[in-house]
Amino acid sequence: xxxxxxxxxxxxxxxxxxxxxxxxxxxxxxxxxxxxxxxxxxxxxxxxxxxxxxxxxxxxxxxxxxxxxxxxxxxxxxxxxxxxxxxxxxxxxxxxxxxxxxxxxxxxxxxxxxxxxxxxxxxxxxxxxxxxxxxxxxxxxxxxxxxxxxxxxxxxxxxxxxxxxxxxxxxxxxxxxxxxxxxxxxxxxxxxxxxxxxxxxxxxxxxxxxxxxxxxxxxxxxxxxxxxxxxxxxxxxxxxxxxxxxxxxxxxxxxxxxxxxxxxxxxxxxxxxxxxxxxxxxxxxxxxxxxxxxxxxxxxxxxxxxxxxxxxxxxxxxxxxxxxxxxxxxxxxxxxxxxxxxxxxxxxxxxxxxxxxxxxxxxxxxxxxxxxxxxxxxxxxxxxx
Amino acid sequence: xxxxxxxxxxxxxxxxxxxxxxxxxxxxxxxxxxxxxxxxxxxxxxxxxxxxxxxxxxxxxxxxxxxxxxxxxxxxxxxxxxxxxxxxxxxxxxxxxxxxxxxxxxxxxxxxxxxxxxxxxxxxxxxxxxxxxxxxxxxxxxxxxxxxxxxxxxxxxxxxxxxxxxxxxxxxxxxxxxxxxxxxxxxxxxxxxxxxxxxxxxxxxxxxxxxxxxxxxxxxxxxxxxxxxxxxxxxxxxxxxxxxxxxxxxxxxxxxxxxxxxxxxxxxxxxxxxxxxxxxxxxxxxxxxxxxxxxxxxxxxxxxxxxxxxxxxxxxxxxxxxxxxxxxxxxxxxxxxxxxxxxxxxxxxxxxxxxxxxxxxxxxxxxxxxxxxxxxxxxxxxxxx
Numbered sequence: 001x002x003x004x005x006x007x008x009x010x011x012x013x014x015x016x017x018x019x020x021x022x023x024x025x026x027x028x029x030x031x032x033x034x035x036x037x038x039x040x041x042x043x044x045x046x047x048x049x050x051x052x053x054x055x056x057x058x059x060x061x062x063x064x065x066x067x068x069x070x071x072x073x074x075x076x077x078x079x080x081x082x083x084x085x086x087x088x089x090x091x092x093x094x095x096x097x098x099x100x101x102x103x104x105x106x107x108x109x110x111x112x113x114x115x116x117x118x119x120x121x122x123x124x125x126x127x128x129x130x131x132x133x134x135x136x137x138x139x140x141x142x143x144x145x146x147x148x149x150x151x152x153x154x155x156x157x158x159x160x161x162x163x164x165x166x167x168x169x170x171x172x173x174x175x176x177x178x179x180x181x182x183x184x185x186x187x188x189x190x191x192x193x194x195x196x197x198x199x200x201x202x203x204x205x206x207x208x209x210x211x212x213x214x215x216x217x218x219x220x221x222x223x224x225x226x227x228x229x230x231x232x233x234x235x236x237x238x239x240x241x242x243x244x245x246x247x248x249x250x251x252x253x254x255x256x257x258x259x260x261x262x263x264x265x266x267x268x269x270x271x272x273x274x275x276x277x278x279x280x281x282x283x284x285x286x287x288x289x290x291x292x293x294x295x296x297x298x299x300x301x302x303x304x305x306x307x308x309x310x311x312x313x314x315x316x317x318x319x320x321x322x323x324x325x326x327x328x329x330x331x332x333x334x335x336x337x338x339x340x341x342x343x344x345x346x347x348x349x350x351x352x353x354x355x356x357x358x359x360x361x362x363x364x365x366x367x368x369x370x371x372x373x374x375x376x377x378x379x380x381x382x383x384x385x
Numbered sequence: 386x387x388x389x390x391x392x393x394x395x396x397x398x399x400x401x402x403x404x405x406x407x408x409x410x411x412x413x414x415x416x417x418x419x420x421x422x423x424x425x426x427x428x429x430x431x432x433x434x435x436x437x438x439x440x441x442x443x444x445x446x447x448x449x450x451x452x453x454x455x456x457x458x459x460x461x462x463x464x465x466x467x468x469x470x471x472x473x474x475x476x477x478x479x480x481x482x483x484x485x486x487x488x489x490x491x492x493x494x495x496x497x498x499x500x501x502x503x504x505x506x507x508x509x510x511x512x513x514x515x516x517x518x519x520x521x522x523x524x525x526x527x528x529x530x531x532x533x534x535x536x537x538x539x540x541x542x543x544x545x546x547x548x549x550x551x552x553x554x555x556x557x558x559x560x561x562x563x564x565x566x567x568x569x570x571x572x573x574x575x576x577x578x579x580x581x582x583x584x585x586x587x588x589x590x591x592x593x594x595x596x597x598x599x600x601x602x603x604x605x606x607x608x609x610x611x612x613x614x615x616x617x618x619x620x621x622x623x624x625x626x627x628x629x630x631x632x633x634x635x636x637x638x639x640x641x642x643x644x645x646x647x648x649x650x651x652x653x654x655x656x657x658x659x660x661x662x663x664x665x666x667x668x669x670x671x672x673x674x675x676x677x678x679x680x681x682x683x684x685x686x687x688x689x690x691x692x693x694x695x696x697x698x699x700x701x702x703x704x705x706x707x708x709x710x711x712x713x714x715x716x717x718x719x720x721x722x723x724x725x726x727x728x729x730x731x732x733x734x735x736x737x738x739x740x741x742x743x744x745x746x747x748x749x750x751x752x753x754x755x756x757x758x759x760x761x762x763x764x765x766x767x768x769x770x
Contacts, residue, residue: 001622001629003400003401003403004399005399007397009393010392011391011392012389012391014388014389014391015389208626209610210602210633213605217598218595221594221595236386237592240592241594241595244595244642248595256397256399257399257625
């Protein structure tokens with residue numbers, strides 16, 4: 001087990017009807033800005049529920065945060081926070097809204113000249129941030145219980161930042177709020193969570209026995225409840241386990257003390273930036289190819305994954321690894337996410353284009369051993385066609 | 386899955402040599418009281434390491450906190466905190482020292498007349514507490530990452546309290562600090578952690594699929610590393626996994642959203658109060674008997690436990706349950722903890738004596754369904770002889 005520091009002060013309030021707890025959770029005298037996305041929370045009644053819970057609070061609203069939240073949009077919210085002297089932000093939505101709200105929180109109190117520097121310094125220059133909370137409506141990214149965010153900007157830039165100042169103070173997780181989500185978003189969320197776990201698990205054995213067991217438990221749960229969540233959208237137990245699994249997949253716990261990969265995410269981000277694919281679609285495409293191309297380096301963990309997660313005990317080592325990768329691909333496909341670029345009408349010219357993006361962003365030493373060079377990424381992309 | 390609130394702001398700093406981080410973690414201008422137990426940290430160099438890391442800080446020391454920390458002893462530390470205007474407490478030791486330090490933290494700022502009321506109100510009357518941190522030397526109770534404490538007082542009283550004010554701000558977990566522990570303490574710690582998990586897991590199915598998987602992962606890890614920790618005391622990976630498992634066994638995570646039992650602990654506390662047995666010894670005695678007596682109520686979870694934790698797939702349901710309970714008993718015995726009262730020279734008169742204690746403490750409706758009456762407890766004690 002590697003040395004680590006684990007710190008996660010976000011309060012999780014979980015269950016049906018918990019939005020009413022906002023009355024207690026949001027500071028009574030705060031000037032509050034509620035941030036949200038494209039308006040589905042207006043149609044399904046969630047915004048009304050939030051408004052009712054905050055009755056008596058001093059509240060303003062800011063809608064229109066996009067999937068892959070954009071720097072330019074968020075700067076408009078920063079302006080409101082400054083001019084209206086907002087001192088509490090409430091994100092109501094999925095990972096994009098929460099990520100965007102974290103950026104607004106940091107940018108509104110940023111001492112530097114250009115808030116984009118928050119991204120280019122990965123958050124290390126953040127000294128202060130407006131306190132924030134969240135109401136999660138879409139289980140996927142884990143942003144509700146971590147301090148990280150991914151922000152996009154015109155010109156194919158999609159970058160990450162994180163800071164201890166940008167943990168949500170609380171997040172409300174009400175599984176019934178996911179009942180009306182489109183199947184595509186549920187499918188994407190399950191795949192996103194699954195790959196988050198894999199990035200922190202499928203590396204090499206490092207004596208992190210507890211972390212391995214927890215990761216395997218999350219993968220097994222996602223494999224069990226993912227298809228059920230599509231088949232029976234209003235099954236509370238299924239949605240509750242999907243939601244809590246997605247949160248635990250990226251709250252820092254399973255990665256603490258374990259080697260981490262994240263190469264699949266880096267290639268995926270470039271595919272989204274260039275072709276506009278959903279984040280989870282890119283992960284479903286890249287991960288099986290990544291495991292195939294790097295199977296020698298990941299051999300021991302692939303065998304453990306085959307046995308413990310997929311129950312594969314028969315056949316040669318290579319046959320079990322092949323089967324584990326095939327099962328992984330099949331899970332993504334059953335969740336409605338094709339696992340080849342061709343299914344999205346993207347051809348072989350993508351290979352050099354994405355390699356060029358990776359080069360431009362300095363992504364030349366990816367993976368748990370920093371040995372995923374541009375040449376390895378090229379082979380992964382070729383295997384993704 | 387039941388609704389829940391999960392909040393745990395303790396920062397974990399994990400790894401060899403991490404005591405040096407105290408220089409950063411303890412506030413620079415604080416007046417610090419270092420609290421410890423019976424002096425083993427003097428002999429093994431840990432106290433010197435703490436002193437060196439706090440060089441330049443304003444530090445006082447208070448030693449002599451007992452196993453099953455006593456109210457009367459802790460009040461002496463409360464007096465020092467008040468007269469010396471201490472504003473940071475650092476516990477260096479195992480669960481007893483950390484529990485005791487939590488009590489000192491709360492009692493020193495308690496507004497009521499009698500600090501024992503903190504226990505009789507289970508901590509609900511705590512409004513403020515002195516900030517505290519810990520250096521853990523003994524993996525067992527999980528106190529380093531929760532807000533609870535168990536305190537004893539003359540007259541066979543052993544009571545619990547908890548408060549959000551008494552989370553450690555940080556805890557340093559250095560597995561190498563456990564190398565010199567007596568085997569009995571390592572054995573006790575592994576059993577204690579194992580039973581903590583079982584109290585939150587072995588109840589009835591409640592759709593907490595993730596929590597079940599995490600609990601099973603902790604049990605599997607403890608079964609794997611527990612005997613290794615006795616056989617090879619300086620194996621870093623083994624000790625690291627034992628230490629982190631014990632913390633995760635009782636930091637609130639696996640119990641959030643799941644039914645909880647704790648009847649074994651209540652009977653165990655009375656056995657310690659009356660006969661002075663180690664806490665873990667009492668758990669090793671009571672748990673197998675508890676599972677046997679309540680096997681009908683716990684049937685579904687016992688079968689899940691048999692299959693997933695012990696890999697028992699053959700034979701009838703009852704045969705697999707029998708085997709799972711036998712494996713549990715055998716694990717405790719292999720860890721050096723006999724599982725019958727007779728092994729501690731305690732005879733059948735213990736049954737009514739402990740039932741009397743339970744009655745006196747109002748422990749008449751224990752367990753996950755509050756149906757462990759005094760009569761059920763009597764049968765469990767009879768099965769423990």
